[in-house]
Amino acid sequence: MVQKHVKxxxxxxxxxxxxxxxxxxxxxxxxxLTFIPILSTIYYSFTRWTIMDAPVWIGLENYIRMFxxxxxxxxxxxxTSLYVAMSLPVIIVFGVLLSLLLNMKIKGMNFYxxxxxxxxxxxxxxIAMLWTWLLQPxxxxxxxxxxxxxxxxxxxxxxPKWALPSVASMSLWKVGGSAVIYLAGLQNIPPxxxxxxxxxxxxxxxxxxxxxxxxxxxTLFFQLxxxxxxxxxxxxxxxxxxKGGPLKATYFYLLYFYEExxxxxxxxxxxxxILFLVVIIMLMTAAVNYTSKHWxxxxxxxxxx
Amino acid sequence: MNNAxxxxxxxxxxxxxxxxxxxxxxxxxxxxxMIFLVPILWMxxxxxxxxxxxxxxxxxxxxxxxxxVNFRDVFTRVPMLRFIGNTFFIIVIKTIGELxxxxxxxxxxxxxxxxxxxALFMLVISTMMxxxxxxxxxxxxxxxxxGLIDTYWPLILPAFSGTPFFxxxxxxxxxxxxxxxxxxxxxxxxxxxxxxxxxxLPLCIPALTIIVTYTFLWTWNEFLQPLIYLxxxxxxxxxxxxxxxxxxxxxxxxLLMAATLATMAPVLIMYFFAxxxxxxxxxxxxxxx
Numbered sequence: 001m002v003q004k005h006v007k008x009x010x011x012x013x014x015x016x017x018x019x020x021x022x023x024x025x026x027x028x029x030x031x032x033l034t035f036i037p038i039l040s041t042i043y044y045s046f047t048r049w050t051i052m053d054a055p056v057w058i059g060l061e062n063y064i065r066m067f068x069x070x071x072x073x074x075x076x077x078x079x080t081s082l083y084v085a086m087s088l089p090v091i092i093v094f095g096v097l098l099s100l101l102l103n104m105k106i107k108g109m110n111f112y113x114x115x116x117x118x119x120x121x122x123x124x125x126x127i128a129m130l131w132t133w134l135l136q137p138x139x140x141x142x143x144x145x146x147x148x149x150x151x152x153x154x155x156x157x158x159x160p161k162w163a164l165p166s167v168a169s170m171s172l173w174k175v176g177g178s179a180v181i182y183l184a185g186l187q188n189i190p191p192x193x194x195x196x197x198x199x200x201x202x203x204x205x206x207x208x209x210x211x212x213x214x215x216x217x218x219t220l221f222f223q224l225x226x227x228x229x230x231x232x233x234x235x236x237x238x239x240x241x242x243k244g245g246p247l248k249a250t251y252f253y254l255l256y257f258y259e260e261x262x263x264x265x266x267x268x269x270x271x272x273x274i275l276f277l278v279v280i281i282m283l284m285t286a287a288v289n290y291t292s293k294h295w296x297x298x299x300x301x302x303x304x305x
Numbered sequence: 306m307n308n309a310x311x312x313x314x315x316x317x318x319x320x321x322x323x324x325x326x327x328x329x330x331x332x333x334x335x336x337x338x339m340i341f342l343v344p345i346l347w348m349x350x351x352x353x354x355x356x357x358x359x360x361x362x363x364x365x366x367x368x369x370x371x372x373x374v375n376f377r378d379v380f381t382r383v384p385m386l387r388f389i390g391n392t393f394f395i396i397v398i399k400t401i402g403e404l405x406x407x408x409x410x411x412x413x414x415x416x417x418x419x420x421x422x423x424a425l426f427m428l429v430i431s432t433m434m435x436x437x438x439x440x441x442x443x444x445x446x447x448x449x450x451x452g453l454i455d456t457y458w459p460l461i462l463p464a465f466s467g468t469p470f471f472x473x474x475x476x477x478x479x480x481x482x483x484x485x486x487x488x489x490x491x492x493x494x495x496x497x498x499x500x501x502x503x504x505x506l507p508l509c510i511p512a513l514t515i516i517v518t519y520t521f522l523w524t525w526n527e528f529l530q531p532l533i534y535l536x537x538x539x540x541x542x543x544x545x546x547x548x549x550x551x552x553x554x555x556x557x558x559x560l561l562m563a564a565t566l567a568t569m570a571p572v573l574i575m576y577f578f579a580x581x582x583x584x585x586x587x588x589x590x591x592x593x594x
Binding site: 022108118133144176235 | 330331334337340341343344345347410414417420422425428429432434439441442443446449462465498501522525529544545548561562565568572583
């Protein structure tokens with residue numbers, strides 16, 4: 001592997017060898033559990049294959065079937081894009097707002113921070129169960145409280161119009177998770193900048209838009225990508241609560257993928273499905289990345305714009 | 306004299322105004338807290354109600370009779386303890402795997418020089434972004450072929466090759482440690498791996514606790530992978546067990562909430578003990594790309 005003619009000292013060769021030994025658990029895992037599976041998924045997406053029999057090469061047929069013969073595919077795409085469009089902006093905006101609140105210097109702030117982060121650690125099925133109970137149309141606490149205000153609450157998960165917003169509000173409940181990350185970003189802004197701005201006579205609003213927001217943009221950018229990927233991957237809520245209903249309103253893409261791949265075992269077709277999602281996620285990430293040079297502020301870029 | 310009184314007055318007014326702002330802020334924060342607190346309290350309230358009390362109108366926050374027996378029912382009517390035990394077993398094995406693999410891998414990336422390191426590091430980072438589902442079908446078919454379906458192997462094996470997030474976390478942590486440490490240890494005659502295990506690792510304990518905590522948290526909450534790999538219900542994890550209850554006790558919300566609460570309790574307890582570390586850990590990685 002490492003050859004003499006590269007002109008390395010024996011010590012450097014030994015160090016390189018130790019380096020490869022130390023990362024070998026990851027490398028082996030990467031090859032067997034990530035690299036080969038991903039290549040296989042690409043190959044299987046061009047085959048007719050149902051897990052037990054041998055895959056048969058059928059070219060683009062899975063993709064043609066996906067785009068032209070499967071109304072379920074369009075329902076899944078529709079539900080997922082609506083969900084991303086609905087939840088992503090709200091999660092970002094409320095995450096930043098919450099982090100601004102949590103950045104205030106008042107007594108007992110640690111208590112609030114601890115509290116707001118709780119929903120972020122109890123994800124999974126339990127959170128879905130809790131919300132199924134909270135949003136029960138007749139006996140749920142939310143509709144009960146609404147009825148005290150004289151509002152007739154909707155049927156939430158059981159109404160085709162309200163099911164998506166219900167899932168979205170569940171994800172909004174977990175907003176504390178990203179708020180603490182923005183908070184870390186806020187606390188990384190050097191206080192001298194604020195001082196200098198104040199001495200120059202800048203008002204609070206001006207400071208917010210000229211210092212806080214620009215210096216938060218790198219964190220915002222990174223979170224935008226992470227939250228977007230998370231939103232595309234919405235699954236557990238729909239699997240546990242709605243099973244994709246009512247009227248396929250919450251029939252998210254990964255639910256479709258799960259049903260095709262692991263219930264009907266149309267594994268070849270499901271491979272094509274998941275690759276399409278990955279391509280969409282990559283394109284969206286690239287698009288966000290492309291816009292980043294217009295709005296993400298990096299230090300050393302030159303101070304004024 | 307007159308002047309002094311005015312200044313005192315101004316100070317008093319200022320203090321009063323400050324006080325008012327502080328009270329209003331707290332009022333606002335407390336009412337905001339309710340959005341996060343009420344659902345959890347309501348879950349608790351439901352979990353100790355009788356099956357008639359949950360449908361009472363108007364609903365009571367504190368039922369007249371606290372029916373603790375619900376929790377006993379949850380544990381006796383379904384093998385809840387077994388699900389918890391299964392999950393803990395997986396957590397312990399995965400933790401061992403992560404603790405064996407991650408420090409070694411992170412050390413290689415943080416401290417040793419070898420050709421191709423930067424490219425490989427980029428791979429570690431990019432694998433964090435790849436949705437698990439992309440590799441699920443080939444992995445499933447591989448495990449079917451070698452007969453590991455309905456065992457815990459598919460769930461625990463990846464831990465022994467290190468979770469990319471943890472590798473990244475520990476690399477960042479090791480990079481903050483001065484290189485002089487390594488040099489001093491080298492002079493004292495420690496070998497390459499001696500430096501890792503004798504010198505660096507003890508200093509990494511804060512980062513390692515983050516890894517242990519997150520392994521616990523994520524494994525406890527994991528749903529999709531157990532759902533796919535496990536078939537026999539004696540082998541179910543806690544989240545799968547909870548999902549199963551939903552089918553058994555469709556409208557007995559007191560039992561369902563007792564089960565949900567029992568499922569959340571270990572995570573909540575751990576969160577309160579480790580919250581500073583948890584939040585600090587996620588924040589340090591979440592900020593940089």
